[in-house]
Amino acid sequence: MTSQQKINIGLFGFGVVGQGLYDVISQSPALDKAISKICVKNKKERGLPEELFCYDANDILNDPEINTVVELINDSQEAYQIVKTALSKGKNVVSANKKMIAENMKEMIELQKKHNVSLLYEASACGSIPVIRSLEEYYDNDLLLSVTGILNGSSNYILSKVFDHNKLYTEALKEAQDLGFAEADPSFDVDGFDSLFKLIILTMHSFGVVINPDEVLNYGISNISDFDIRYAREKGFKIKLVGQVERLRDKKITLFVLPRFVARDKYIYSVEDEFNGVVIKGLAYDKQFMFGKGAGGHPTGSAVLSDITALMHNYRYEYKKANYFEGFNYFKDGAIEIYLRYNHPDVLKLIDFQSVSEAYQGPVHSYKIGFVKLSCLIQKKELLRNNKDLFIAATGKSLNY
Incomplete structure (x- = not known):
């Protein structure tokens, strides 16, 4: 054409x-x-x-x-x-x-x-934010270290209402549904599937690797409790549902979608309501932050229009990372630090902590914070997601092998 x-x-x-x-x-x-x-x-x-x-x-x-x-x-x-x-x-x-x-x-x-x-397919990831085109064109070199962000507007809207307006999770979810931000069955958004598929796409354009979504950890916010919310507030955190792909040593990458404790000094701390925010980190340029509406007819429609206009100029993705750079390997055995809140000690049999830095046992709720291999969480992700007596969040710390 x-x-x-x-x-x-x-x-x-x-x-x-x-x-x-x-x-x-x-x-x-x-x-x-x-x-x-x-x-x-x-x-x-x-x-x-x-x-x-x-x-x-x-x-x-x-x-x-x-x-x-x-x-x-x-x-x-x-x-x-x-x-x-x-x-x-x-x-x-x-x-x-x-x-x-x-x-x-x-x-x-x-x-x-x-x-x-x-x-x-710019509109498939982060609505109005031109993150795919940016990864293809501006970050088309071998200096990229990580892409981290709030990729789902529905879950972020819910968590914003919980942390900024003191609403209950169920109340915030109902409001999101009434406004059309969440479906009658909200699991695609709140259990991290929407973020997972977007992260798979961003990983291809970041590191040139095609990864089966079934092999990636996605765990959402549907099991969050008042106890978890109070804990985060006491520590000065908000909880955000975050997707991340990160480059490790020896041409390895790791990726996952998890709720995360986010401190005030992080860019995504202030990303609220149905907005998305993406932090791109590189070896020479440190961090770049992209922010915009991740949902809605006109914001998403504008991203589709941008692609249509690009076609008028014969644009196509070159998949440069896959074609021109040495391939990366998906590494599942790195360890990340998680917060595990549980109501019954039998839950601890599901997760093999390599080390524990903090633990608390209460009359109803207990928690452990420590490092766990990502592969362990991937293997048990269905059990963890379906067990309503526990909640998992990342602290943001990892052991990069």
């Missing part, structure tokens, strides 16, 4: 983000009327001409006039079929489906190469 060629868009999905994209495109003179078809599941009044909508994916995928597909649906399996078919037919694609991309990253890279097309 040349930069002079008019982009003709087939849009899948017209929910919050789809409508947000339509709004921002309507305000862009260069792309006004660029959307020629919108594929949705059901007929209903949407305030737009009926002839703009279709109900069969093939109406877009088989249309030779449509050269760009924008996929903004929730179902990751359907999204996979749409994106795979579109790329195979020689159409460029923009997607916001982080689960689909993270679970099929290797295949998506191969499809782009095979069919000489581009798949862009």
Whole structure:
């Protein structure tokens, strides 16, 4: 596609983000009327001409006039079929489906190469923050040390209400659901899956490694208790749900998603409500901080629009870290320091502490703080997540081997 060629868009999905994209495109003179078809599941009044909508994916995928597909649906399996078919037919694609991309990253890279097309997905990680493009272009060297951040706006909104407004977790969750920040089943957000898939994508663009999400620790905030909140406050911390990928010695990296005690002097301490914040650390430039709305129709729609505009200029990800630098290996046996709050001592059988720096036994709640191998937590992550009598948070300390 040349930069002079008019982009003709087939849009899948017209929910919050789809409508947000339509709004921002309507305000862009260069792309006004660029959307020629919108594929949705059901007929209903949407305030737009009926002839703009279709109900069969093939109406877009088989249309030779449509050269760009924008996929903004929730179902990751359907999204996979749409994106795979579109790329195979020689159409460029923009997607916001982080689960689909993270679970099929290797295949998506191969499809782009095979069919000489581009798949862009800036909106899949951190909404309006251009973190993927920054990692691809600005941090396209071998000096990157870590990427750490609040990657999920829903869980951050809940924790903000808990720590800044003294609300109960259940009360804050209900408020997030009422405002549309959290789904009726909030587990995708509050149990760290959303952050996990975003972290997988960021890891690829940071260090050039494709990692299976099933092999990474993700543990969220759904088991947090008033005891944990009081403990954090007494120590001068807030609890944030944080994703991190870090470079270790000997071309190794480690990554995980965990609640974390965050001190006032950290950049992400002040990231509140539905906002995201990402700290990029490098060997020569120390720390860079990126901040912005991580959710919402217009912020996410603007990230999609940025990708569409990039396609007009023939942009594609080069996956420079994977292609031009010596490969990194995912290392699971490093140790991180965790806070484990438990209500019954049998829980301690699940976790093999290598060392303990602090312990407390109370009539109802007890806790231990010490170093545990990441591999131990990965192996037990389902048991830990489903056990409502415990809560785990990272202290931020690690033993880098």
